[in-house]
Amino acid sequence: MSTTTATPPAVTDEEAVTAADAFDRMAAAIESVARCDPVTVRLLLTAFAGGGHVLLEDLPGMGKTTLARALAAVTGGTVRRVQCTPDLLPSDVTGVTIFNQDTREFEFHPGPVFANVVIVDEINRTSPKTQSALLEVMQEEQVTVDGVAHRVPRPFLVVATQNPVEMQGTFPLPEAQLDRFLMRLSLGYPGEEAELSLMRGRSLPAADRLAPVLDAAEMGRLGGIAERVAFADPVYEYVLRLAQRTRRHPRLRAGVSMRASIALCRAARMHAVADGRGFVTPDDVKALAVPVWGHRLVPLSGAAAAGEAAELLDALLAEVPVPGPDGRPR
Incomplete structure (x- = not known):
């Protein structure tokens, strides 16, 4: 008995227009609080909606954290930040199991990777052992601690940053780790008018105050459209x-x-x-x-x-x- 796989329905014009409008609204919201190239913003949204992770390679003070926080805000998601240092342990990233004296049971305490957007700042400043703790969660969207798998929330995006200039005290990312990132992007310097505005003290709105444009279910629908x-x-x-x-x-x-x-x-x-x-x-x-x-x-x-x-x-x-x-x- 032969079986045939049904061909998924083609993307309709209405779906395509609706999806493009969602991207436009998310990009406009992010650009209102992050001074960076609109092309970079759309690439970041493309990676997030497509289930990929992003490596931001740029100088300090270019707005990488603000961009990541804005991305989480417009999608109604949570954001956590990991500051990488040489003494950072894998359990500091993934979480740890602790014995509860009251219940007499072991309880899992989730680490900062249990968020929709995880900012891993200066990823090449932590040891290869801790870097490798991100491999499983970036590939399989789960963390295994003491033999038990714990799913991270969806959508899930790791935005890791690294400095391309200052190399002292760094651990270069191995090819296996780099391959887990869908894209490598750079913000670059803002335009002259934008930088002058910031120098004059005209601060931008806080990224955390952005109203959500899409929720997790709607982001999932974008991914479903892309598959077709x-x-x-x-x-x-x-x-x-x-x-x-x-x-x-x-x-x-x-x-x-x-x-x-x-x-x-x-x-x-x-x-x-x-x-x-x-x-x-x-x-x-x-x-x-x-x-x-x-x-x-x-x-x-x-x-x-x-x-x-x-x-x-x-x-x-x-x-x-x-x-x-x-x-x-x-």
Whole structure:
């Protein structure tokens, strides 16, 4: 007896317009309290709605924490912050089981990862042992303590920050840890008018006071719409050709993994939803290649700096033929 898998219904025009409107409203709310590039805000929302995690690589004092708090506020979620130090223990992040003298039973006390948005500040300042405590929760959205698995709330996003300049006293993230991040983003400096306004003491509204735009259920519906976005075979093949080029590049010790290819396809679906479309185009892939793949490249010289990764991927995007409307490269 043969079984067939039902094809999910295509994304309707009404669903696409509604989803794009939700992204626009969330982005507008975040931009009202965080002075950063609108493109970065939309990429962060794309990662969150798509179930991915983000590594913010930037200088101190650029508004990374404010951006993460604003993201939690517009989605009605909770936010917790972990300040990484060399003596931070894995149990300080995940939680610990403590014996209750009154009940004569062991009780689990959850750590700061039990929130919708978890800010892991200066992740490369803590030891590899503590860094590895985040691997399970970032991949499986659960924490195992004393053999018992504890689910974290959904939606769940880890926003980790690291300083790209000051390297003393840091522990570089291993490739396995970097691969858990869907995107690596940078806020950059604000525009001149925005910085002048802040220098004059005109403070922005507090991120925590933002009214929720969507709740957890509505964020889940966005993810459901993204799963039904049409992804044509020529675009899949385009992603594969790009991935294969990274694996054969003379300046790279290792190209992107299969997980990275899947991550780019998943992010491209959500990127299309944010743009009000029910189908993925090669432009979605181009827009996401650097933030999704840049931190996963391993150059011969060592870890990939953001600028070097962007240069390599931009060159590959210019070399690999883009599929046309008929599916053939052009």
